[in-house]
Amino acid sequence: MKNYNPQEIEKKWQKIWEEHKLYKTPDKSDKPKYYTLVMFPYSSGDLHIGHWYNFAPTDVFARFKRMNGFNVMEPIGFDSFGLPAEGAAIKRGIHPADWTKENIANMEKQLQSMGAIYDWSREIISSEPYYYKWTQWMFLQLYKADLAYKAKVPANWCPSCQTVLANEQVVDGVCWRCSSVVERRELEQWLFRITKYADELLDDVEALDWPEKTKTMQKNWIGRSEGVEINFPVISNKKGDIKEQLTVFTTRPDTIFGVTFMVISPEHPKLSSFVIQENKEAVSNYIEEVKKKSELERVALEKDKTGVFTGSYCENPLSRVKVPIYVADYVLMSYGSGAVMGVPAHDQRDWDFAKKYHLDIVEVIRGGDVANEAYTESGEMANSDQFNGLDSKEAKKRISDYIEKEHLGKRKINYHLRDWLVSRQRYWGAPIPIIYCEKCGLVSVPETDLPVLLPYDVDFTPKGKSPLATNSEFVNTKCPTCGGKATRETDTMDTFVCSSWYYLRYPNPDLEDKPFDTDLISYWLPVDTYVGGAEHTVLHLLYSRFFTKALKDFGYLKFGEPFKTLRHQGIILGPDGQKMSKSKGNIINPDELVKAYGADTVRTYLCFMGPYDQGGPWNPKGIEGIYRFLTRVWILTNKQKDIFSAQELTVEERRFMAKTVKKVTDDLTCFRFNTAVAAIMEWFNFLRGKKTVYGEEIKNLIILISPFAPHLAEEIWQIVFNSAKEFEPKLSVHNQLWPAYIKQHLEEKEVWVVVQVNGKLRDRLLVAVGTSKEDIQKLAEGSPKVSKFLKDKVLCDIVYVSNRLINFVVS
RNA sequence: GCCGGGGUGGCGGAAUUGGCAGACGCGCUGGACUUAAAAUCCAGUGGUGGUGACACCGUGCAGGUUCGAUCCCUGUCCUCGGCACCA
Numbered sequence: 001m002k003n004y005n006p007q008e009i010e011k012k013w014q015k016i017w018e019e020h021k022l023y024k025t026p027d028k029s030d031k032p033k034y035y036t037l038v039m040f041p042y043s044s045g046d047l048h049i050g051h052w053y054n055f056a057p058t059d060v061f062a063r064f065k066r067m068n069g070f071n072v073m074e075p076i077g078f079d080s081f082g083l084p085a086e087g088a089a090i091k092r093g094i095h096p097a098d099w100t101k102e103n104i105a106n107m108e109k110q111l112q113s114m115g116a117i118y119d120w121s122r123e124i125i126s127s128e129p130y131y132y133k134w135t136q137w138m139f140l141q142l143y144k145a146d147l148a149y150k151a152k153v154p155a156n157w158c159p160s161c162q163t164v165l166a167n168e169q170v171v172d173g174v175c176w177r178c179s180s181v182v183e184r185r186e187l188e189q190w191l192f193r194i195t196k197y198a199d200e201l202l203d204d205v206e207a208l209d210w211p212e213k214t215k216t217m218q219k220n221w222i223g224r225s226e227g228v229e230i231n232f233p234v235i236s237n238k239k240g241d242i243k244e245q246l247t248v249f250t251t252r253p254d255t256i257f258g259v260t261f262m263v264i265s266p267e268h269p270k271l272s273s274f275v276i277q278e279n280k281e282a283v284s285n286y287i288e289e290v291k292k293k294s295e296l297e298r299v300a301l302e303k304d305k306t307g308v309f310t311g312s313y314c315e316n317p318l319s320r321v322k323v324p325i326y327v328a329d330y331v332l333m334s335y336g337s338g339a340v341m342g343v344p345a346h347d348q349r350d351w352d353f354a355k356k357y358h359l360d361i362v363e364v365i366r367g368g369d370v371a372n373e374a375y376t377e378s379g380e381m382a383n384s385d386q387f388n389g390l391d392s393k394e395a396k397k398r399i400s401d402y403i404e405k406e407h408l409g410k411r412k413i414n415y416h417l418r419d420w421l422v423s424r425q426r427y428w429g430a431p432i433p434i435i436y437c438e439k440c441g442l443v444s445v446p447e448t449d450l451p452v453l454l455p456y457d458v459d460f461t462p463k464g465k466s467p468l469a470t471n472s473e474f475v476n477t478k479c480p481t482c483g484g485k486a487t488r489e490t491d492t493m494d495t496f497v498c499s500s501w502y503y504l505r506y507p508n509p510d511l512e513d514k515p516f517d518t519d520l521i522s523y524w525l526p527v528d529t530y531v532g533g534a535e536h537t538v539l540h541l542l543y544s545r546f547f548t549k550a551l552k553d554f555g556y557l558k559f560g561e562p563f564k565t566l567r568h569q570g571i572i573l574g575p576d577g578q579k580m581s582k583s584k585g586n587i588i589n590p591d592e593l594v595k596a597y598g599a600d601t602v603r604t605y606l607c608f609m610g611p612y613d614q615g616g617p618w619n620p621k622g623i624e625g626i627y628r629f630l631t632r633v634w635i636l637t638n639k640q641k642d643i644f645s646a647q648e649l650t651v652e653e654r655r656f657m658a659k660t661v662k663k664v665t666d667d668l669t670c671f672r673f674n675t676a677v678a679a680i681m682e683w684f685n686f687l688r689g690k691k692t693v694y695g696e697e698i699k700n701l702i703i704l705i706s707p708f709a710p711h712l713a714e715e716i717w718q719i720v721f722n723s724a725k726e727f728e729p730k731l732s733v734h735n736q737l738w739p740a741y742i743k744q745h746l747e748e749k750e751v752w753v754v755v756q757v758n759g760k761l762r763d764r765l766l767v768a769v770g771t772s773k774e775d776i777q778k779l780a781e782g783s784p785k786v787s788k789f790l791k792d793k794v795l796c797d798i799v800y801v802s803n804r805l806i807n808f809v810v811s
Numbered sequence: 812g813c814c815g816g817g818g819u820g821g822c823g824g825a826a827u828u829g830g831c832a833g834a835c836g837c838g839c840u841g842g843a844c845u846u847a848a849a850a851u852c853c854a855g856u857g858g859u860g861g862u863g864a865c866a867c868c869g870u871g872c873a874g875g876u877u878c879g880a881u882c883c884c885u886g887u888c889c890u891c892g893g894c895a896c897c898a
Contacts, residue, residue, distance in 0.1 A: 217815085217893060251897090534892085608823095609823070619822080622822095622837055625837055663827095674825085761831055799830095
């Protein structure tokens with residue numbers, strides 16, 4: 001018998017699989033399809049153990065599905081546009097395109113060592129023209145449908161990187177890469193009108209098979225809140241005549257009689273018209289102060305409310321009370337109408353503000369102690385004219401009705417979700433396919449002219465404007481409409497645009513005249529199981545859902561949700577329990593693990609570590625346990641080779657085998673990899689303790705283990721069953737055997753019944769299934785372990801659970 | 812502050828969702844093999860008491876419901892994520 005040599009075995013089988021094109025996914029098949037996908041990896045350079053943790057168990061799952069008779073597609077590709085490529089390229093003096101290509105070549109090699117069933121002919125690289133051509137096409141479709149537009153908006157500007165950053169690239173007010181304090185700048189930017197789909201995105205999330213946490217995060221991100229927009233007439237301090245209206249948004253119209261002041265955002269466009277002469281200086285000083293404050297400081301100062309009186313007043317349209325208008329930076333221009341009504345008695349922020357500036361606090365809902373803090377719950381209405389005595393929940397409806405009836409305002413729904421800013425002033429991204437013509441204005445690039453190629457020779461070191469603008473050959477062009485002089489848009493698209501539709505491309509990666517074939521897409525999509533990290537995924541997942549919904553409305557898709565089932569993998573920490581990082585020197589390199597133990601061991605250990613969505617510290621000793629296990633499997637199966645025979649198994653043996661098969665099936669279906677491995681180990685330990693292990697048992701062992709350790713399984717299959725030509729211990733065998741087998745052998749004829757006295761375990765009885773309560777009672781009472789606890793006691797009751805338990809209640 | 816997930820041996824974690832707590836693995840202890848070590852194999856391994864069969868205690872803490880609670884309810888402490896002046 002040869003020693004277990006994983007490296008040799010793995011090399012051998014990976015070659016055979018490739019030669020036989022075993023894992024080439026047919027476009028269509030009679031088999032039911034199964035589309036399983038991991039989140040588009042970024043072409044960062046090296047695969048780390050976190051990638052493996054994402055990909056390996058997912059491949060175990062994909063292999064499992066394949067063995068169960070599905071036409072499985074498990075594609076792979078690279079998300080390869082983006083700022084890190086530029087950063088690394090600048091640092092190392094390599095062009096981003098070359099850097100990216102190098103990285104991808106390396107990552108492909110690493111991925112191949114894993115033994116996954118990727119169909120490499122379907123690989124997608126998002127920075128290649130054949131792909132971004134269709135990213136640009138997507139942009140044009142959105143533009144056509146008025147879902148893409150250009151507007152002046154406040155954007156996050158990093159003064160050090162000299163570029164706009166996405167919201168997700170700003171962490172606690174500083175740039176994620178250089179930690180500079182991010183500034184707000186008003187800039188002309190391209191945006192996608194995702195807010196148009198806010199309700200649909202919110203409503204449809206409920207039915208998805210996604211982790212509840214992720215669904216909640218999406219719901220919170222969309223942040224729908226129902227309220228009322230109310231117009232307050234403005235009275236200038238001097239004259240008292242009505243010259244303007246101030247519109248506020250509130251979710252608490254029931255508190256309107258408690259308004260004692262108004263607050264307007266420093267960025268509010270109408271602000272200057274409210275400021276009277278005497279207060280002009282104070283207000284402009286205040287605005288200057290606010291401008292100086294960075295986002296970071298605004299957050300850090302948190303609850304400390306500041307503001308200045310404008311000098312004007314509002315009239316409460318319901319109570320006719322005159323209240324002062326303040327400007328304060330705790331009111332955000334970006335939400336609601338940029339102005340709020342101050343109800344200190346029932347809103348803590350307003351309460352804080354009122355206390356600081358000695359404004360009145362008028363209680364209109366009973367139930368709290370408004371002298372000490374705001375009362376934000378519901379209760380009985382007071383000080384509210386005709387609404388007094390009502391419950392505030394009811395008053396909310398009545399007051400809203402009244403406001404609408406009297407034309408003082410209207411019901412309104414607001415969202416936390418903003419339109420998606422997609423312009424980037426960077427080089428390494430898909431160019432936005434728009435042309436500016438002196439005569440015709442803004443013109444889209446005709447679809448036949450796509451792709452708008454990203455030029456290679458560009459000075460991409462950050463200079464504060466789009467690098468593409470420095471390349472006159474790129475910039476200067478002809479207007480597609482009039483043929484006159486025109487210039488190209490020089491911003492590129494956010495990489496999240498690339499990853500918002502890539503899952504639609506895998507079924508038809510080589511299609512030249514369209515991004516995807518609707519019929520083929522209808523067969524493969526939606527993705528059955530989508531797997532990726534829980535961090536940073538709200539945006540990608542939301543964007544992808546938005547794209548799918550928009551493309552459906554355009555008539556290209558027949559489904560409205562891209563990812564039916566979503567699972568997250570946890571984060572693997574260093575052996576020290578810290579997040580892995582170069583500076584801490586606690587990085588686990590998968591290549592070294594493969595070299596030491598083989599891919600099969602790494603795959604299986606990643607599955608066995610713990611619950612998949614949990615992750616946790618890497619245990620260098622733990623992987624040795626798996627290596628031992630696989631070695632033992634190798635030894636046992638090889639040893640038993642000669643006595644392989646069609647011997648009959650006992651009932652007990654069959655049951656254990658069937659139980660294991662069922663457990664592994666159930667666990668893998670639910671992504672419980674750790675307990676699936678444990679079940680195989682348990683059964684294996686039983687086999688190891690037997691004098692003779694039969695061929696049927698070995699066959700099943702190999703089948704069960706093959707999704708985890710496919711190379712090992714192939715090798716043993718070949719050795720034990722002497723089938724030199726056959727590869728992949730197909731579950732077609734298994735398929736027929738599996739469900740019928742379970743049915744036949746799992747049915748138990750005898751069961752252990754637990755005997756308790758006052759709920760405490762005292763004995764166990766092995767009885768035939770269906771034994772009567774009376775017989776079990778007799779047996780139990782006859783047991784000395786039980787009877788000694790029944791002696792001298794009064795029997796009050798007997799609880800009996802059929803085939804499971806009997807409990808004597810005594811006193 | 813708001814929302815959500817967790818607290819089980821020395822460690823990672825199991826437990827058919829109310830019915831044998833600690834599966835499986837790591838580690839540790841003892842033994843076999845070896846001149847020796849490594850590797851491998853065998854046995855043991857929640858705590859306390861007892862030579863022992865056994866007994867009692869034990870799933871963050873305090874109560875409650877129940878014949879019976881790791882699981883359900885109330886309170887409380889700790890911890891990890893996400894969002895955060897959203898009116």
